[in-house]
Amino acid sequence: MPANKKYLTHSVSQRFAKITAGFIGGYMVAVTFHMALAFWVDHVNVLMTLRYAGFLLWAVLFLLAFLARNGWKIWGIYLLATLLFSVLIYVGKMYNPIV
Structure with missing residues (x-):
């Protein structure tokens, strides 16, 4: 059964962008x-969590x-x-330069 035509109307640039x-x-x-969370919470635990939760978050954002x-x-x-989280990283570095 062929695909429904209403789902095939996107241009090539829209597909590429998505x-x-x-x-x-x-x-x-x-x-x-x-990384921004690591500056405000214990960074070792957050970076270990990044292995699994990071993949799940990436997959959800990919689908969205x-x-x-x-x-x-x-x-x-x-x-x-990304810019917002980068600003939070910068602010976190200012207040916690040891990490």
């Missing part, structure tokens, strides 16, 4: 989230990218989230 946003953007968000209507909008959201 795939790269899910794969690269989701990874960036997952890693920066755990395909649920969005616009791939470029999800790229923007993922870049803003």
Whole structure:
């Protein structure tokens, strides 16, 4: 049975944006989230948790990218989230320079 035509209407650029946003953007968000968390909580435990919870978070963000209507909008959201977590990393380094 062929695929329903309403699901095949996305352009090539939208497919590319969704795939790269899910794969690269989701990874960036997952890693920066755990790194920011490591500056505010015990960093050894957080980095060990990153092995499993990081993969789960990345997988969820990967799937969410395909649920969005616009791939470029999800790229923007993922870049803003990465920027926010990067700022938290910077602030965490200022207040806890030992880590």
